[in-house]
Amino acid sequence: MREAWSDALVTSFREVMNRLSHIAPRVLAMLTLILLGWAVAGLASRLAVRLSRVVDLDARCARWGLTAGLARSGLAQLPSLAVGRLIFWTIFCVALLMGIEALEMPATAGLVAGVIRFLPNLVIATLVWTAGWLLANFMAQAVLIAAVNAQIAFAPLIAGAIRWLVLIFAGAAVLTQLGIAREMVLLTFGIAFGGSVLALALAFGFGGKELAREILESRLRKEDQNDDHMTHV
Amino acid sequence: MVEPIGDADLLTDGDLRAVAALGSVDVLVGVPARNQSRSVTHVLEVVRTGLTTALADRKSAVVVLAAGFQDETLDAVKGWAASRPSQPPVCCVRIAGPPSRSRVMLGLLDILRRLESPACALADAGLVSLTPETLRCLVQPILAGEADYVSPAYTHTVAEGTLTTNLLAPMCRALYGRRIQQLLGGCAAVSQRIAARLLDTHASPGDPTDDGLEMRLLIETLASGERIVEVHAGRKTLDAGLTPPDLATTLAQTVGPFFRLMDRYREVWSEIGGSVSVPRIGEPPSILPEVGEVQLDRMVRGFRLGLKDLLPIWEQVLQEETLGLLYPLGLLSPDEFVFPVEHWARVAVDFAVASHERRLPRGHLPRALTPLYLGRVAAFLRETQGASPARIVTALEAIGGAFEAAKPGLAARWR
Numbered sequence: 001m002r003e004a005w006s007d008a009l010v011t012s013f014r015e016v017m018n019r020l021s022h023i024a025p026r027v028l029a030m031l032t033l034i035l036l037g038w039a040v041a042g043l044a045s046r047l048a049v050r051l052s053r054v055v056d057l058d059a060r061c062a063r064w065g066l067t068a069g070l071a072r073s074g075l076a077q078l079p080s081l082a083v084g085r086l087i088f089w090t091i092f093c094v095a096l097l098m099g100i101e102a103l104e105m106p107a108t109a110g111l112v113a114g115v116i117r118f119l120p121n122l123v124i125a126t127l128v129w130t131a132g133w134l135l136a137n138f139m140a141q142a143v144l145i146a147a148v149n150a151q152i153a154f155a156p157l158i159a160g161a162i163r164w165l166v167l168i169f170a171g172a173a174v175l176t177q178l179g180i181a182r183e184m185v186l187l188t189f190g191i192a193f194g195g196s197v198l199a200l201a202l203a204f205g206f207g208g209k210e211l212a213r214e215i216l217e218s219r220l221r222k223e224d225q226n227d228d229h230m231t232h233v
Numbered sequence: 234m235v236e237p238i239g240d241a242d243l244l245t246d247g248d249l250r251a252v253a254a255l256g257s258v259d260v261l262v263g264v265p266a267r268n269q270s271r272s273v274t275h276v277l278e279v280v281r282t283g284l285t286t287a288l289a290d291r292k293s294a295v296v297v298l299a300a301g302f303q304d305e306t307l308d309a310v311k312g313w314a315a316s317r318p319s320q321p322p323v324c325c326v327r328i329a330g331p332p333s334r335s336r337v338m339l340g341l342l343d344i345l346r347r348l349e350s351p352a353c354a355l356a357d358a359g360l361v362s363l364t365p366e367t368l369r370c371l372v373q374p375i376l377a378g379e380a381d382y383v384s385p386a387y388t389h390t391v392a393e394g395t396l397t398t399n400l401l402a403p404m405c406r407a408l409y410g411r412r413i414q415q416l417l418g419g420c421a422a423v424s425q426r427i428a429a430r431l432l433d434t435h436a437s438p439g440d441p442t443d444d445g446l447e448m449r450l451l452i453e454t455l456a457s458g459e460r461i462v463e464v465h466a467g468r469k470t471l472d473a474g475l476t477p478p479d480l481a482t483t484l485a486q487t488v489g490p491f492f493r494l495m496d497r498y499r500e501v502w503s504e505i506g507g508s509v510s511v512p513r514i515g516e517p518p519s520i521l522p523e524v525g526e527v528q529l530d531r532m533v534r535g536f537r538l539g540l541k542d543l544l545p546i547w548e549q550v551l552q553e554e555t556l557g558l559l560y561p562l563g564l565l566s567p568d569e570f571v572f573p574v575e576h577w578a579r580v581a582v583d584f585a586v587a588s589h590e591r592r593l594p595r596g597h598l599p600r601a602l603t604p605l606y607l608g609r610v611a612a613f614l615r616e617t618q619g620a621s622p623a624r625i626v627t628a629l630e631a632i633g634g635a636f637e638a639a640k641p642g643l644a645a646r647w648r
Binding site: 062071138141142144145146147148149151155156230231232233 | 392393394395396397401417471477479480481483487524525527531534535538539542543546549590592593594596597600601603604610614648
């Protein structure tokens with residue numbers, strides 16, 4: 001009884017130690033890779049920021065209007081710091097992938113290959129989202145200015161609706177590109193978009209009949225309305 | 234023969250041959266037109282009369298320049314020219330490419346250089362108030378070598394040319410040191426020298442100041458310190474059938490290029506201090522206190538709406554102190570509405586700096602100025618409505634003074 005208990009204990013301990021001896025170097029390798037990656041990413045990031053400052057990237061971007069463009073899009077960050085961060089996260093993500101691959105676990109087998117295969121889609125999706133984001137901000141701003149200049153009430157509401165419409169459209173395009181629930185996205189987007197347009201048309205047709213008439217009349221009789229005896233130039 | 238300028242696709246071979254057939258002329262009159270078949274023949278009749286009477290001793294030619302394929306102006310001109318004597322010769326040119334006023338101007342300057350004409354008068358096809366005498370007064374100082382640019386000065390009411398009186402002219406005065414009444418007067422005369430200089434320094438068709446080429450002619454003259462003269466041209470009347478662009482577009486077409494030209498001439502204007510009057514030919518133009526039917530309350534409403542809804546955009550453009558000055562104005566009723574000139578000058582300076590730093594997209598920035606401009610004009614009209622001419626002059630002088638006072642701050646912020 002005692003021997004059997006002792007054997008089971010020893011065997012179990014040996015197996016665990018055996019497995020640990022197999023896994024430990026891999027875990028150590030993973031930690032080393034991640035730590036090394038973090039250190040290299042930090043160094044490269046700092047180097048990139050310094051180099052960017054040496055070549056006066058911030059001032060150049062300000063002159064070219066890139067800084068203002070990023071600020072308009074909500075990225076109120078100096079371009080040199082943005083470059084540094086981009087480099088840091090790129091290197092760190094690569095190191096992280098290498099670390100996970102070093103584990104050689106069945107669950108992570110082929111992860112790097114899969115990520116690399118997925119990378120083009122990810123890049124395209126990022127570009128689509130960036131373009132959609134910029135376009136949404138640009139269009140919302142244009143609509144807001146035009147609506148306020150036309151003295152239309154609820155101008156921010158209209159501009160916000162335009163921004164979300166473009167963002168939702170870009171989001172749907174991104175999900176489709178990534179292949180995430182493609183059918184569901186298409187169906188949801190189609191139903192939501194078509195339904196919204198129909199609802200708006202009905203609401204405007206029935207509820208805002210008078211308003212529609214007023215808008216059309218004011219448009220068509222613009223000359224009568226703008227009868228101010230003034231010229232600007 | 235001078236080589237074509239960079240934008241070689243402006244004139245077709247047929248047009249170039251027609252231009253070359255005009256030969257050498259002393260006076261070239263350019264008539265830019267765009268969908269102005271209604272008024273162009275009237276303007277041409279005035280030009281013809283002016284050239285054959287007041288300038289009969291000079292060899293002259295007229296070039297009508299139209300842009301866009303849908304334009305029927307040239308057909309109207311050809312029909313008119315067929316029934317008139319052949320002197321002075323009238324040449325019709327259709328500027329290729331997208332219809333833009335600056336392309337038309339570029340085409341005219343190119344023709345001026347090709348013909349080596351010492352003087353060029355510019356008369357908008359919609360300027361029905363042009364007279365033969367005005368044309369003579371515009372051209373004569375150039376031919377006599379007394380000026381390189383002749384600008385019209387109009388008698389006007391306080392409600393006419395408010396963008397010019399409240400922004401363009403005072404800012405031009407503060408920047409370039411000369412008190413000129415019109416920046417885009419619808420007619421002008423320019424010497425070969427200025428035209429050639431502008432063509433030589435014209436970068437490319439994609440130049441961001443392209444759409445301000447007409448204004449640039451004047452500013453090039455001011456910046457280069459060349460002689461400039463004003464001519465009293467009576468009242469300015471444009472063809473009533475023309476549909477003017479909406480106010481925001483007008484701002485985008487005038488204030489936008491003006492701000493962008495500040496980048497080009499920065500080294501010049503940053504060195505200039507104070508301002509002087511421009512020599513004038515003829516009686517000084519009057520300013521009439523009539524305001525006419527103007528909806529001041531609508532303008533004030535536009536300003537208030539801007540203050541409420543455009544604030545996120547103005548926050549990107551205006552300094553905090555400037556915004557702080559504007560908030561109390563939003564509480565004023567139309568009857569007591571004021572927009573002090575010092576505040577207005579600060580607003581203009583902030584917008585100019587924002588344009589320089591490209592804080593908003595190119596088309597958005599001047600359009601975002603619209604409610605502020607409406608507020609300023611409402612205050613200006615309230616102040617000058619029914620006022621004596623002396624008081625109106627004082628009000629205009631105060632605007633110019635405020636812009637001059639704001640200039641050092643502008644120069645300091647221009648990195």
